[in-house]
Amino acid sequence: AAGVIQSPRHLIKEKRETATLKCYPIPRHDTVYWYQQGPGQDPQFLISFYEKMQSDKGSIPDRFSAQQFSDYHSELNMSSLELGDSALYFCASSYGQGASGELFFGEGSRLTVL
């Protein structure tokens, strides 16, 4: 079965650079979520989109932005990167805004900021 696909899986950036993460949700899923997980931490909700519109916003820094495109894929854009942005970034998708409590997570993009 198709899963959530994230790219790139790993990336290394310098401070103050920019990075873009991509997410391709499971086909026919209408909701995409972005989470940030630091080492030993729980996943922190950043932002979500339902039917290509932003549906909820969490602890996403102003330096970050995201959007969902007409083909339902989503991109997380991160600018002016800081050391503290080093983390695993997960994208998840669901159908019906996760009413079943089940989100399907991608394998994550590991960002290292030097």
Next chain:
Amino acid sequence: GQSLEQPSEVTAVEGAIVQINCTYQTSGFYGLSWYQQHDGGAPTFLSYNALDGLEETGRFSSFLSRSDSYGYLLLQELQMKDSASYFCAVRFSGAGSYQLTFGKGTKLSVIP
């Protein structure tokens, strides 16, 4: 405010049963989910309780008591591969209701 509490670490013997508790505080609540995450891996959905009672899925069961703001995940016949972090997570009603908020996670170590 909204908060989730679960133990940080649990150790259990292979073949045994372990219960991971989760308590939450919120003024509105849709349901309680449980996720498993191996080191470096993605969170994987285990179960969801919207109503009070026990949900069973193979070796895993999950329980919810809305009146007590409490739930637990029960793992039976523990296997070494069950060593992982387990997160309870909730969808709160009202503003921000589309997000799933995770607890801090319980690191389960299964020993021979």
